[in-house]
Amino acid sequence: MSRQIGDVILDLQQVSLSFGGVKALNDISFDVREHEIRAIIGPNGAGKSSMLNVINGVYRPQEGEIILRGQRCTRMNPYQAARAGISRTFQNIALFKGMNVIDNLLSGRNLKMRSNLIQQAIWWGPARREELAHRAKVEEVIDFLEIQHIRKTPVGRLPYGLQKRVDLGRALAMEPSILLLDEPMAGMNVEEKQDMCRFILDVNDQFGTTIVLIEHDMAVVMDISDRVVVLDYGRKIGDGSPDEVRANPEVISAYLGASH
Amino acid sequence: MGFFIETLIGGLMAGMLYSLVALGFVLIFKASGVFNFAQGAMVLFAALAMARFAVWIPAALDIGNPVLGTGLAFFAAAVLMFVVAWLIERLVLRHLVNQEGATLLMATLGIAYVLEGLGTSLFGSDIYKIDVGMPKDPVMILEGTFEGGLLINKEDFVAALIAAVLVGLLALFFQKTSTGRALRAVADDHQAAQSIGIPLNRIWVIVWSVAGVVALVAGVIWGSKLGVQFSLATVALRGLPVVILGGLTSIPGAIIGGLIIGVGEKLSEVYLGPMIGGGIEIWFAYQLALLFLLFRPQGLFGEKIIDRV
Amino acid sequence: MLYRENGQFKTSYAADQQIFPIAQDRWAMLGLLLFAFVGVPLLVDEYLFRAILIPFLILSLAALGVNILVGFCGQITLGAGAFMAVGAYAAYNFHIRIAGMPLLGSFLLGGLTAAVVGIFFGIPSLRVRGLYLAVATLAAQFFTDWVFLRVPWFTNNASSGSVSVSNLQIMHWQIVTPVDKYLFCLSFVTVFALLAKNMTRCAVGRQWMAIRDMDVAAEVIGIRPLFAKLSAFAVSSFFVGTAGALWGFIHLSSWEPAAFSVDRSFQLLFMVIIGGLGSIMGSFFGAAFIVILPIALNQFLPALGSVFGISISTAGVSHAELIIFGGLIIFFLIKEPHGLARLWSTGKEKLRLWPFPH
Numbered sequence: 001m002s003r004q005i006g007d008v009i010l011d012l013q014q015v016s017l018s019f020g021g022v023k024a025l026n027d028i029s030f031d032v033r034e035h036e037i038r039a040i041i042g043p044n045g046a047g048k049s050s051m052l053n054v055i056n057g058v059y060r061p062q063e064g065e066i067i068l069r070g071q072r073c074t075r076m077n078p079y080q081a082a083r084a085g086i087s088r089t090f091q092n093i094a095l096f097k098g099m100n101v102i103d104n105l106l107s108g109r110n111l112k113m114r115s116n117l118i119q120q121a122i123w124w125g126p127a128r129r130e131e132l133a134h135r136a137k138v139e140e141v142i143d144f145l146e147i148q149h150i151r152k153t154p155v156g157r158l159p160y161g162l163q164k165r166v167d168l169g170r171a172l173a174m175e176p177s178i179l180l181l182d183e184p185m186a187g188m189n190v191e192e193k194q195d196m197c198r199f200i201l202d203v204n205d206q207f208g209t210t211i212v213l214i215e216h217d218m219a220v221v222m223d224i225s226d227r228v229v230v231l232d233y234g235r236k237i238g239d240g241s242p243d244e245v246r247a248n249p250e251v252i253s254a255y256l257g258a259s260h
Numbered sequence: 261m262g263f264f265i266e267t268l269i270g271g272l273m274a275g276m277l278y279s280l281v282a283l284g285f286v287l288i289f290k291a292s293g294v295f296n297f298a299q300g301a302m303v304l305f306a307a308l309a310m311a312r313f314a315v316w317i318p319a320a321l322d323i324g325n326p327v328l329g330t331g332l333a334f335f336a337a338a339v340l341m342f343v344v345a346w347l348i349e350r351l352v353l354r355h356l357v358n359q360e361g362a363t364l365l366m367a368t369l370g371i372a373y374v375l376e377g378l379g380t381s382l383f384g385s386d387i388y389k390i391d392v393g394m395p396k397d398p399v400m401i402l403e404g405t406f407e408g409g410l411l412i413n414k415e416d417f418v419a420a421l422i423a424a425v426l427v428g429l430l431a432l433f434f435q436k437t438s439t440g441r442a443l444r445a446v447a448d449d450h451q452a453a454q455s456i457g458i459p460l461n462r463i464w465v466i467v468w469s470v471a472g473v474v475a476l477v478a479g480v481i482w483g484s485k486l487g488v489q490f491s492l493a494t495v496a497l498r499g500l501p502v503v504i505l506g507g508l509t510s511i512p513g514a515i516i517g518g519l520i521i522g523v524g525e526k527l528s529e530v531y532l533g534p535m536i537g538g539g540i541e542i543w544f545a546y547q548l549a550l551l552f553l554l555f556r557p558q559g560l561f562g563e564k565i566i567d568r569v
Numbered sequence: 570m571l572y573r574e575n576g577q578f579k580t581s582y583a584a585d586q587q588i589f590p591i592a593q594d595r596w597a598m599l600g601l602l603l604f605a606f607v608g609v610p611l612l613v614d615e616y617l618f619r620a621i622l623i624p625f626l627i628l629s630l631a632a633l634g635v636n637i638l639v640g641f642c643g644q645i646t647l648g649a650g651a652f653m654a655v656g657a658y659a660a661y662n663f664h665i666r667i668a669g670m671p672l673l674g675s676f677l678l679g680g681l682t683a684a685v686v687g688i689f690f691g692i693p694s695l696r697v698r699g700l701y702l703a704v705a706t707l708a709a710q711f712f713t714d715w716v717f718l719r720v721p722w723f724t725n726n727a728s729s730g731s732v733s734v735s736n737l738q739i740m741h742w743q744i745v746t747p748v749d750k751y752l753f754c755l756s757f758v759t760v761f762a763l764l765a766k767n768m769t770r771c772a773v774g775r776q777w778m779a780i781r782d783m784d785v786a787a788e789v790i791g792i793r794p795l796f797a798k799l800s801a802f803a804v805s806s807f808f809v810g811t812a813g814a815l816w817g818f819i820h821l822s823s824w825e826p827a828a829f830s831v832d833r834s835f836q837l838l839f840m841v842i843i844g845g846l847g848s849i850m851g852s853f854f855g856a857a858f859i860v861i862l863p864i865a866l867n868q869f870l871p872a873l874g875s876v877f878g879i880s881i882s883t884a885g886v887s888h889a890e891l892i893i894f895g896g897l898i899i900f901f902l903i904k905e906p907h908g909l910a911r912l913w914s915t916g917k918e919k920l921r922l923w924p925f926p927h
Contacts, residue, residue, distance in 0.1 A: 096779050110791050117804070130772075174790060355903040373895030500704055
């Protein structure tokens, strides 16, 4: 891979998160470097989704720090995270079911839109120009993800695999510097997974986006990630390159186990 | 001082009536997760049925004994409410399983309209009287403690007693019986309850029937006091703030909430009213509910509303 | 065969994003507007204006407002009547207290006042939703009922509790006859419908719909729930308030708070449900339906009854109206939750394929 992996862009220090009496994350520390693909793996219930939710401000950790580009961002809410350049996809596709594909992608451009309500109501100059400019941008994402044929379809009508792709598209439309992917290949067949892998790699390659990825498919993880973090029962039990993690006995016993 | 206590007691007893209506709301919400906007219409429908049956049945069966006549009328009205519950389940609820709350709420609004229209066309829209032998005269009590004694309305007192008994029975039912448990399961998650074999349809008929009987009792008491008239239907709107205060899932909350609203309305009307211009009763309860919504939406005793991400 | 997009290729995004991308639709809309502005005044008699067309237009405007809040942004409201009242009374006060205030100015200021009040009563939507939000809006409804009844300043200390306006004119156009009133309302409604359509197509509309569909995800992609919800309340109340001013000034000429009671709020909500949530056109369908239904029933039911030998009194008709009303709401919620607007667009889909079945 021809990218240059840069400095640490996101640093999580001793993050702990509990819900009532249940500790979802226990003293987790790891970092993410710019332009790399960082995978988070672990058995079900290990706290992976909670980890992503903490990174983009949906949950606030009780202990620990989140340092983004050198700034302490532990008390961020999701809106601030979005403004800071973090975007994400969801495990249970959180698309806007009442809108079509184009509108879903355009909603990802919201942060970049400047025109006010009155201008939009009158469909006057700045609003009109902006709307068309962002439409052009969104069409680029549509081309990139090869979903031209469904652009006017209401997303509720799309098959699961395509919905996942639109979810990715909406995250990409935000032009993020850090992209969080929550099991982007869950429930897909081999072909769809290959397509998704290709898209993820292209995003990382062409746009230099840092990617933090939760995934269960070991082959995918080993293939495309630069470094891997392993979680189990809310604790970190492994951290390093795919080969290092694969050889780690604790990881093997907790997770990889026998055949997969 | 005596006057204050009188107002307080008057408020408590008016509040008890609100609680009766709120009880119907809580029952249905607790057991099916639906907020039943039609509760007020059910009260009106039941009261109308009772009023007319009390006239028609003795006439048709030629019964002289007023107690028997009233008793039969009550029984007939209760059966009618059961039929209404069955129809509601069959025609409306069955088709809206697992729809979101807003849809179900609006469906109950539709049911409210149908019941109002049906009630008035079947039973007529004049003002009817209900006479179940409630004592009508006021009585003076505690003449020794307070000068002149306290004026208590016997009818309100009996009503409050009935309401208290009803609440006790219902609370026991929900906590101690297996049907009660099943009802709580259904309120939590329709599909999950179905998948463990709880017969959703039968449960709903049971719950709506019980709520219907509660509506009947409320209707009889209100009707006996005020006469059966259209404003009974807006009773639903009076009951809403009560469940917000008490908590939509709590039976004791319905009572406490009703008492607080009843007392609050009376006191504010008497003491606050003259300062800002009368007629406060209408909105006092709702502003109180608004405050709760902003700071404690689950009410005093309700379960915390959790939003799943 | 007739309704086809064949040959209509869009070569720019601007063309693709028109309100009526299909040429046949554009012509139909133009024809409809022409008919509405020119044809109707020539053909229709006075009774129809007063009984149907003017109420329909004004209530469509209100329904548009309610639809923006409930249908597009997903915030339920049972207090729309209150905002109509605010608009009406605010416009009234601007009209009589400020000498030389132009009529349009009073209306717009009335709408703006309603918008500000709407933002205030929309604050609970940041904390609660669904039924609980409905209760908060009811609180607004009952409070404004009381305010306009008991606080004499709003009614200019009228002893009767009702207010009236007269001698309405814009520049030199006296708005007196039903045709004048109709054209005035029609102009308002056309402009506002266009504004609404534009807003719902643009960023702000998408924000509303995102909040409606999944507000947690909306925040994650950079939409602020506070701005989206409060702007929905503001715009909605602006529309509803202006409709209230129109209702009082143009339709009623003289009114009291009861004209904007909770029954009105329910009526508006039903218009939106039956017409179609989240649809501009649906607001019009719903308003037409609800305005015409009682009149139709009044004419039709007694006749139907006499066929079966049952005589139906006027009371009977109003009872039947309630039953049919409630029944229709339930029917729509079960069968077609997207209302008449969905039926309309399904019909158009079929028309595109006609004469082929699929």
